[in-house]
Amino acid sequence: MxxxxxxxxxxxxxxxxxxxxxxxxxxxxxxxxxxxxxxxxxxxxxxxxxxxxxxxxxxxxxxxxxxxxxxxxxxxxxxxxxxxxxxxxxxxxxxxxxxxxxGLSIHFTREFEAFALLLMREMPVKKAAEILGEQDTRLWRILHTHVNASRDQEDYSDVKAIGVDEMNIRKGHSYISVFADLYEKRVLYATEGKDARTWNRFSKDLLEHKGNQAAITLVSMDMSPAYQCGARTHCQQAQIVFDKFHVIKQVNEALDKVRRTEMRSWKGGYETLKKSRWIWLKNPENLTLKEQIQIGKLQENKLNTANAKQKKLFLQDIYTQTTEERARKKFRLWCRWVRFVNGRMKSTILNPMQKVAQMIENHLEGILAYWRSGTTNAFMEAINSVFSAIKRRARGFRSISYLINVLYFHFGKLHIPAFPSLFHSN
Ligand SMILES: [Zn+2]
Known part of the structure; x- marks a missing residue:
């Protein structure tokens, strides 16, 4: 031959x-x-x-x-x-x-692109570029072109439940809002910012992909007024659910505020509490023996932080309730308890906890909808927790659009060519 x-x-x-x-x-x-x-x-x-x-x-x-x-x-x-x-x-x-x-980019064949995409799924673009002996800018271009081309073909007409969450891009105050299909577990759309206008852009993108706002029956999100406003304007039929994740996040933040105030408020507090942040935030079953002893010692001081921690654990425990009605009773009890304890304090140190109680009372129906919706924001949580790894992968990313495309690439369930992609069919 x-x-x-x-x-x-x-x-x-x-x-x-x-x-x-x-x-x-x-x-x-x-x-x-x-x-x-x-x-x-x-x-x-x-x-x-x-x-x-x-x-x-x-x-x-x-x-x-x-x-x-x-x-x-x-x-x-x-x-x-x-x-x-x-x-x-x-x-x-x-x-x-x-x-x-x-291929879709002018310099490469389909097979080469499919192989490069395979590598980019498994490792940072820079590393893939090293292995292939290519400039990373060219590989980024392959990724962008494929993500854009596949997103153009996506069909969102079946989307019924969405989750939205803000994600921090860089240290400082730069955010993107990520919208996901909670049933299909895929990222639908991401855009810069975390204000109500992000919803306008999401709605437009949804329509461009044959989606229908009126078909969306459930929106899971945090309690930011901007998202609430966006959801009410664009998804009027939807039940708004404030997910467990966000409630617990709020109480954790309140707990940490109490700790930081206490750290400054009494002599010796600084040394005692300085390095204990993660111990307070951990659930008791996750503490190591050493941490258990440490926290035991801290609690002997009758700290307000310990008081707040106890409240956090009770709040978290409400999520083991099996019915909405039981949970409703427990939430109300919890809020009354927090107010009662705070009312008897001579200082304002536990005010952050009272704010959480206020927040729960103001959003109780949405919080209880968690029991009815049968879905959770677990997918958003999962993205959030691997987001820092994604940011590392896109190290040196030149713009937010790079990062967003990496999100689509990994979590968009796009129809991107797999390797080997056979053009051997004719
Ligand atoms: Zn012709």
Missing amino acids: RTEDMFHELLGLGRDWEVYECSFDKTSGVISLRIRELPGLWEHIRCPRCGQKATCYDHTQELTWRHLNVFEYRCQISCRLPRGKCSHDSCNHVFRVSAPWE
């Missing part, structure tokens, strides 16, 4: 194209394959405008695509792609014929 024929078979070029030359340059270590079309191609090429048959008009200048390595050597395909001319008299449209090996 001739080398040309062997590559023809390996590339699965069929009867439309042929490899007419292959060469290996020892100095650069590059294998070059030159390809041209065969007359059979014109039998099924149709004008993209009117669908009539076309004939060969001329050829482009030679274009080159990087393909998968052959052994450890770089391999590239070159071709002067034919341009067709429509045979219909009133059309005469001239168009470029696309080749089966072409």
